[in-house]
Amino acid sequence: MLIPFLAALTLVVAQAPAPASSAKPVTVLLAPTDAARGTPRYLIGIAQEHVAEQLKARGLEVIRVEDVTRTLTKKQRTAMMRCKRTQPACIASLGAAAKTDVVMVTEVLPYLNGYKAGVRVYTAQDGAPLTEHSVPEVKKDQVMDALTRSLDEVVPITMRVLRPEPVAPPPVTPPVAQVTPQVTPGEKQPLPGPDLTPGVQPPTDLGLSDTPKVETPGRRKWAWVPAAGGVVLAGVGTVFYVQSRGKLSDLNNNEFPTLAEAEKVRDSGKRSQTIGVVGIGVGAAAIAAGALMYFLPVKQTNVQPSVTLTPQGGGLSFAGTWQ
Known part of the structure; x- marks a missing residue:
């Protein structure tokens, strides 16, 4: 269920550091x-x-x-x-x-x-x-x-x-000096630990920690919905963006007999570019929403998915609240 979501999150690749630059001009x-x-x-x-x-x-x-x-x-x-x-x-x-x-x-x-x-x-x-x-x-x-x-x-x-810029070496942290405590013979040394009244347990032992307990959220089972939809939207947007680059290549490399034909190819490329950019942006936002639904701790949640069908197409949506 989470495979498409995890695969989409691993698309970012870190760029390797470049070699040191030279003083010789290009x-x-x-x-x-x-x-x-x-x-x-x-x-x-x-x-x-x-x-x-x-x-x-x-x-x-x-x-x-x-x-x-x-x-x-x-x-x-x-x-x-x-x-x-x-x-x-x-x-x-x-x-x-x-x-x-x-x-x-x-x-x-x-x-x-x-x-x-x-x-x-x-x-x-x-x-x-x-x-x-x-x-x-x-x-x-x-x-x-x-x-x-x-x-x-x-x-x-x-x-x-x-001529890439050289990468500065990381700063060297000096070692921390170890301090040896002075012990006087015959005196009782205090034991390390929190200053507590005898017979009183720490708050963490009594379950009184300030960190709220996170109940098992039901919204995790719906986290795949925006993630999978985001992957699909990003894929469709990528296809349209690649098509727009093809239209641009046609404009740069081909000669058209009339100005009207060239403008038609240009307008088609602009539409494809707009759809591609919107698709990739919305897809990325949906993937991020799925990640938040899955990883953010919540106490209570109420998620309701719904499907909408129209003569022009359909859509999958979800709504919910959490605290």
């Missing part, structure tokens, strides 16, 4: 996007310079792709510039040639009535995605601000992964 190979696809070349150049200056201001060491390709042969340079920036093999080859920590790709692409501006960060060792951020549908004069906002998101994440 090196970034700044690579251009795959293709302009309608974006003016001068805008791409300005965006590259803006990102480079922002990275330097944040303490990162920037290496431009032209500085790397200048030392290669013509055949190697052509192959490197024609490889697709979203493929791990291409990113790894760029990172190996530049000997940097990460490879950052700047994107300024046409998007609906404006542009989508952002950056993508990959690890240079294997070309695996590390983090990305973009701002869709911005005007031409808003592209630089959008790139700055994207860097505000991706740079802290990159620094935490590559």
